[in-house]
Amino acid sequence: MADSDNTTTLPRVTRRGVLAITANAKEGRQPKKLVGDHAEAVQSADPAVAAWREWLIAHKEVERLCHQQQRLERNLVETIGFPCATIPLHDGTSVRLHSIQALNEVLGSGPEDEAVRAKSKADLETHQQRWEAADREIGYSAALIAEGEAADQAENLLQLLLETPAASLAGVAAKLDAVLSEGEPAEACAEFPWPHIRSVLGDVIRIGQEVMPEQILTNRLGTSKCGRRRGCIIGISNGAKGDAA
Incomplete structure (x- = not known):
């Protein structure tokens, strides 16, 4: 049979x-x-489809926050500009710097350079304060932090999905x-x-x-x-x- x-x-x-x-x-x-x-x-x-749905929700939220923080950053750059200071050099040219560390690397230790350093540092700090005030007003840093947290959540859900048969x-x-x-x-x-x-x-x-x-x-x-x-x-x-x- x-x-x-x-x-x-x-x-x-x-x-x-x-x-x-x-x-x-x-x-x-x-x-x-x-x-x-x-x-x-x-x-x-x-269960993999269920896990994928949870990940997809988080993934879309990351994209939404990404678009939001990019829009806010463009707003800051267009209205305030990245904090910087323009440094005159000895050869008659100038360079735009965005940090105190870069400022110290370009300038020497002579009296003339010290005067330029003091003025440029003050200009950079003033520009930074304007950036931070505008940042607080529109919520750019908060959006950036939220995007990072959402990305961490999406990454955790992705790992869960990949571990789900x-x-x-x-x-x-x-x-x-x-x-x-x-x-x-x-x-x-x-x-x-x-x-x-x-x-x-x-x-x-x-x-x-x-x-x-x-x-x-x-x-x-x-x-x-x-x-x-x-x-x-x-x-x-x-x-x-x-x-x-």
């Missing part, structure tokens, strides 16, 4: 739910009725998405290991297409204004229309 086949095949709608999770979570959309409760069950069952293709894609988003220095970077990671992501997409050959898994990558990668969105589109399901 032949052995019975104990292999269990996921229901068709459940497979669809697994592959659509990342797109739905990334774009803030709810799964369509076709997926329904099955997709909700799959999403809840994959994936239970579905969506979980695997989510982990690859986070790695590319946080690590790849530029889009389509040719340095190791980024082409290899993109290749693995391509394998996940290919396997998904083999599981559901009538569907197309799309992989969209972009770059945020802060220079960080925005992650891949793995979803399902119908035919040539390219509409995510």
